[in-house]
Amino acid sequence: MISPESRRIVSRRTRPAKSPLSQEAIVSTALELLSREGMAGLSLRKVAAALDTGPASLYVYVADLNELHVLVLDRVLGEVELPPEQAGDWRNRLKALLRSYFGVLLARPGLAQVALSTIPSGPNMMALTEALLSLLAEGGVDLRRAAWAIDLLLLQTAAVAAEQDNRRSQDESELARVAEAVHSVSAEQHPNIHALGDELVSGKGDRHDWALDVLINGVLSTPRP
Amino acid sequence: MISPESRRIVSRRTRPAKSPLSQEAIVSTALELLSREGMAGLSLRKVAAALDTGPASLYVYVADLNELHVLVLDRVLGEVELPPEQAGDWRNRLKALLRSYFGVLLARPGLAQVALSTIPSGPNMMALTEALLSLLAEGGVDLRRAAWAIDLLLLQTAAVAAEQDNRRSQDESELARVAEAVHSVSAEQHPNIHALGDELVSGKGDRHDWALDVLINGVLSTPRP
DNA sequence: ATAGCAGACGAACGGCGTTCGTCAAGAACA
DNA sequence: TGTTCTTGACGAACGCCGTTCGTCTGCTAT
8 A cells, every 4th residue: 555645745746736626627627528538437536536636525616416517518618609790691690600509519428418408507508598599689580589499499409419429429230220120110001111211310410400490490480479 | 144045935925926027027117117216216226126136137138228218218109199190180280299299208207318318219119200200291291301300300399308307307496596597697798688587497388389380380491402 | 867058146346426524724813 | 822613625435326247047959
């Protein structure tokens, strides 16, 4: 066994003043870990280890794992590119914004799932919400309708990101199993599925773009009750 | 310590022929557990305990926890009420079908998250897919567009279900925190959010209905690229 | 009668979130 | 200066979890 003192000295040498523990430092470390290992590999214990301390120490700054997830998500949402302001009509700017949101979620494995498990309220989410509202207002959507519409747009985008994320992280045998299930369907029992074949399974990027147009067109043509 | 023999006799008396282990029995037990405790309380160990055996025994019939989740999901999807066939035009029947899907997902805490983490391919999912395709075909949507549309509809429905599920299971302090964050936003920094106030947070059931109309209208008016 | 095999499962491994009690260092105060 | 109080830090432990390994057992086919 190495004595605690010597261990302490070595680690201080590596990281001279040690990291002063703080919520920011914890979130940053968690974010590093997330980018490297994905949500599945993000644990309080690993964050603590990376900060050269024990897991109990984190609880001063973070209530529990779920709160850490929320904090990490909002931190990441700061990377969403907000408004080009000029360059294109509101519709294209809206789509660009959502595509940026989509890309940010997809950049970290498993993060999209987090976006679907919380109602985030951090400052970056507020900025994103405000930007969406003002883009819709620019498009002539009245505010009450826009309030519901942005929920729709954000939820749909996160859901598609989560789906693509799963598709990426699942092993290929899983995907092959799905494709096989679709193909082996009898023409009598499920004629429509049979007729479509691979069309159902093909996961191209065009889909999300089309989905955004569907949502925007739908919002424009569907007044609130 | 009780000898293994006596334990064996007692448990056989309680459950005379013991449960012959099988994938069906495992899924049924898991489903019971899910309905009672939600996804968070569903573990292989508890399923095994309920079947009066050890966790290792389940691995003959189930590859891992994820596969169990998929199996449970498809089993539950059997409860979705498929087509009233008459009674209403295609649009209302489509909405009824998706509402049923929505209700089934929401009936078990955490299940909607599973629907968002897998690309299910079980028989019940196939039946649901086929029903959706034929309803859209009845509505005059060509098959290629319908293939993308059902993905949109299913994903959106599951996402909304997941969101409402979270809202339900989160403690109220969490929700209050969100509402407070929305209210305390400055009118200068985020005028639109400020103007909307509670409108953003209010989670009524009307929203999903409106969302379905948005999606359907959008699908009808947006041809595939 | 026996060999082979597949289901069953006890035990253990390594990981996890979280809590508790203790400790040290600094602040507030006398 | 001396003393109390507060607060961050954290070692240790608790009770879960999924999964694997090696062994046993009862049946089937030879």
